Amino acid sequence: MIAGIGTDIVEVDRVASKLQKGDDFLKHVFSEEEIAYCSRQKNPAIHYAARWAVKEAYLKAAGVDFIGNHKLSCIGIKNELNGKPFIVLSGREADLFEQRQYKCIHVSISHTTQYAVAYVVIESER
Template identity: 30%
Template sequence: MAAAGPVLGAGIDLVQVSTFRAQLVQPGSTFLRVFTDSERATAATRPAPHASLAARWAAKEAFIKAWSQALAPGPLALADSPELWPLVEVESDPMGRPSLRLHGMVRRAFERDFPQAQLLVSLTHEGDWASALVMICS
């Protein structure tokens, strides 16, 4: 991967893992659907699966914040919808380094806004907190 250029937008999100876990296990919750099969499988291999999913959720939120910031003062082309969340996928390489893969309408809209942009993501969790930072660079 080539070195990133100037930062066009940045987003950060913080999630309380215990609250997040309670939402996941709530009877009738559809919250797990925001994750791809791959994200759920990756989290299941981690020592703290719920914290891993919470960090991935934070990355999805941070991505939307970064995208919105990069477009300011204009709006995002996509309205918030539960169907959009699995289209923002957090992957990990063999060394555990995270990256974002965009799918479908999210990928098309983002590439229309930023055809040459690079997405950088960092995840962390400690104790009852998980966080993610996403930067959009030219």
């Protein structure tokens, strides 16, 4: 059963601007693994923007408010060998997933040089 659907769009230039301000933004929003992955890419800002969009889309799909204590770096995005993205949760986000009896997260990401967009669908057991 579908428990929630979320979507988000992020301007790549906005992320590029935040990246120039230093590591605080990176450490607050991204996991160490995501930072390593994005830093290796030809245009890191595009990949950071895509991952930020996934995190925001996930929170919308989960139906949580943005005022709460949601640590975005606990919502990690990885890729399967074929490139398909998936979400790995840790900390409070993993606890919330379990409490709500969610069973599966589907993710789709797309980007251009200007925008990154993400869609997240969460399935539950009930």
